[in-house]
Amino acid sequence: TQLLEQSPQFLSIQEGENLTVYCNSSSVFSSLQWYRQEPGEGPVLLVTVVTGGEVKKLKRLTFQFGDARKDSSLHITAAQPGDTGLYLCAGLIQGAQKLVFGQGTRLTINP
Amino acid sequence: GAGVSQSPSNKVTEKGKDVELRCDPISGHTALYWYRQSLGQGLEFLIYFQGNSAPDKSGLPSDRFSAERTGGSVSTLTIQRTQQEDSAVYLCASSLFPGRNTEAFFGQGTRLTVV
Numbered sequence: 001t002q003l004l005e006q007s008p009q010f011l012s013i014q015e016g017e018n019l020t021v022y023c024n025s026s027s028v029f030s031s032l033q034w035y036r037q038e039p040g041e042g043p044v045l046l047v048t049v050v051t052g053g054e055v056k057k058l059k060r061l062t063f064q065f066g067d068a069r070k071d072s073s074l075h076i077t078a079a080q081p082g083d084t085g086l087y088l089c090a091g092l093i094q095g096a097q098k099l100v101f102g103q104g105t106r107l108t109i110n111p
Numbered sequence: 112g113a114g115v116s117q118s119p120s121n122k123v124t125e126k127g128k129d130v131e132l133r134c135d136p137i138s139g140h141t142a143l144y145w146y147r148q149s150l151g152q153g154l155e156f157l158i159y160f161q162g163n164s165a166p167d168k169s170g171l172p173s174d175r176f177s178a179e180r181t182g183g184s185v186s187t188l189t190i191q192r193t194q195q196e197d198s199a200v201y202l203c204a205s206s207l208f209p210g211r212n213t214e215a216f217f218g219q220g221t222r223l224t225v226v
Contacts, residue, residue, distance in 0.1 A: 006153070031211035042115070042202055042217025043154070050211045088153055092211060098167055099144060099204075099215060103153035 003027060004091055004102035012108040015081060021074045021105045023089035030092045032065055032072045037086040037104075069094075079109045113137075117203050117218035124193055124225055132188040132221045136205030143180055144204045144215060145188050147172075154202060160186065193225045 005024045013019055023032070031050040035043035047056050049065035049072065056063045060083075062075040072089055089102045116135040124130050136143050141162045146154040156170035160180040171177070175193075180186040190197055200222050204215040 033214075040219065042204070042219055043215075044217070045214045048212055048214070086151070090154075090215075092213075096167070097142065097161055098156060098159055098169075100156050101146070101154035104151075106151060 003093075003100050004089055006087075006089055006102035006105050008105060009103060010106050010108075012110065013079060014110050016078055019076050019079055019107070021076075021087055021107070022071070023073070023091075023102050024071045025091065026070065027091070028069050028094050030069075030094045032069070032092070033090045033099075034063055034072070034074055035088045035090060035101075037088060043086075043088055076107075079107075081109045081111050083107060084109050115203055115205055115216050115218035117201075117221050119221060120219065121222045122224070124223070126195060126225055127192055129189065129191045130193055130223065132190075132201050132203075132223070134186045134188070134203030134205075134218060136184065136186070136203070137207075137216055138184075140205035140207050140216075141183070142206040142208065142213070142215075143186050144206075145178055145186070146202045146204070148200045148202055148220070150199075157188070157201075190223075193223075195225050198223055198225045 033048045034046045037043040047063045052067045052069045054065045060077045087105045118133045143160040145157040158178045159167040175191045178188045200220040202220045204217045206213040206215045
């Protein structure tokens, strides 16, 4: 059973379009992180959100943590081919230190 | 070292053999994680070490899997009597301390192929 469900699992869109990736759970997390992974590399942290309702922006990327700290979203505006990669959400389980990951969203931006 | 180092980067082994995968975390990082990633998939939690506390082994898929962390630094993941379904990339990560804002730094992984 996957603790964190990401959707969609695959997304292929044209350059310039907008997209949203979702990360959902029935569990409450102390914090939630988004990582990006390139082929042959380990994941690299993009952002951490810790407060329910928190919104963080990183250039064209907007991250939101749900009010109940059970879900999160990643929105990309005007996607670029350089955004292509595997996007992973990860939650720090409340009361523990275990960092658990979703199954990832493989994003392809076509020129 | 500057980052998390894993060795070997690639390992091909015959079914039934034992393998050891090594992780050198960033110096001073107290937390260390092992994950398994099947082709194109997300990360499956295996085990977590924090300082001198008992490790969280809740993700180990069977008793063929074990891990140690010596001296609070280097960690070794051992898989005994390997099976074809063990083929995956094994990723190690370390973080400075446990906490909500802590960033996990990953190695490049060990690609294990069981033939």
